[in-house]
Amino acid sequence: MQYLDQADHTCDSHLPGLRKALQDVPLDILESSESPAIALFRELGGTNLLVPSAFGGCGADALDATRAIRALGAVAPSLTVGTMMHHFSLGTLFAVVDAVGEGSDLRELLQRVVTDRLIVASGFAEGRSGQGILSPTVTARPTDGGFLLTGSKKPCSLARSMDLLTASVGMRQDDGSVAMGFLMLPADTPGVSVHPFWGNPSLAGAESDEVRLEDVFVRPEQIVQPDPQLRDEMDQLQTVGLIWFQMMVAAGYTGIASALVRRVLEQGRGSVSDRAALGTRLGSAVCLVEGLARSVDAGELGNDALGHALVTRYAVQDAIADTVRDAVELLGGMAYIASADTTRLAMATQAIAFHPPSRTSIAPGLVDHWAGGPVLVG
Known part of the structure; x- marks a missing residue:
C-alpha cells in the first residue's frame, strides 16, 4: 500500500474526480488568491461531503470524512483549511434543523445548499479569543417587521466565493439576557460586504477576508431561535x-x-x-x-x-x-x-x-x- 492510499481511495469514493482535478493544477496556483480550487470543490460535489444522505448529501461518517479531508489536504492546503468552516457550519445547522417546522426558510435554504452545491461561509466565532465557536458574532436589533443585524467576521474563509453566510446571532431578551439564534443569509443580501484582510501569501487560496454586516434587515422567521429552556x-x-x-x-x-x-x-x-x-x-x-x-x-x-x-x-x-x-x-x-x-x-x-x-x-x-x-x- 502506498502512502495515503487509504485516504485517497476514501476521498475518491465520496468525491469522484475532485482530488485528480486538484492534482492537475500546479501548487503555486492552487495556493494563490486566484486559485480555482473552490470552484472545483463546488463543481465536483465537495460541498456535500458531510450533508446527511437523508438530505441528498454524501453522508460521510466521521472516519470517512477525516480520510477524505486528509487526502484533500495533501493536494490543496488552502482549499482544505478554507472549507473546514463550511463543513462545520452545515453540520451545526443540520443538527438544529429539526427544531424548525417544515417549509421554513432554513429548511429551504439547506435543501438549496445540497441541490445547488452552494458554498457556505461561517460567521461563527472561530478565531475570536475567549469565545466558544457558536458564540454570537452578530447582534440583532428589533425594527419594524424584523431585525437589523450588525457585526463582522475576520478572517472569514470562503469570503469571496460564498453563496450563503451562516452565523450565530445575539438576540436580546426582555429580561436583559442575550439568547442565541442561528441564521443563514444569502451573500448578496443588502448590507453584506467583503473587505481585504488576509495579508499572508500562505493559505491565500482560502479567501480568508473580512465579512461585514451593516444594518442587514432580516425577517423574524429567518432566524432559528432554539427554546431557551433547552x-x-x-x-x-x-x-x-x-x-x-x-x-x-x-x-x-x-x-x-x-x-x-x-x-x-x-x-x-x-x-x-x-x-x-x-x-x-x-x-x-x-x-x-x-x-x-x-x-x-x-x-x-x-x-x-x-x-x-x-x-x-x-x-x-x-x-x-x-x-x-x-x-x-x-x-x-x-x-x-x-x-x-x-x-x-x-x-x-x-x-x-x-x-x-x-x-x-x-x-x-x-x-x-x-x-x-x-x-x-x-
Missing part, C-alpha cells in the same frame, strides 16, 4: 461542534504534512531509518485522528469526548511540527532552492496553532478535567 441541548450542540471542529483541523493539517512526507518517501531522501521514523511519527497522528473519528461514529460526544478531541488536536499539532521540520531537512537544500512548494506546504502547516481554542486558553480546562471536573472551553 440550555442543556445547546451546550451539547456546542460540545459536539467543538469535537467535530478539532477532528477536522487535525485531519486537514495532517494531510498537508503528509504531502511533505510523501515527497521524502518517493524521492528516497535520507536513510531508511530516517524515512521510517518520519512515516511513523506522522502515522501516529493519523491513528489519533482516526481513533477520535471512530469514537464520534460510536456516539461518544459528551464532555469526556471533548477532552479526548482536544488532547488529540494538540498531540497531532506537536507531531506535525516535528514531522515538517524533519521532512524539510530530508528533502534538502536543493529542493528548497529549486521550488517554493516545500516552503508553501511547511508554512501552511503552521496555521494549525491558530485555530481555537488556543493551547494557553484551554490549559486550565484540561488540567481541571484530569482532576475530575468537566472540560470548560471559554
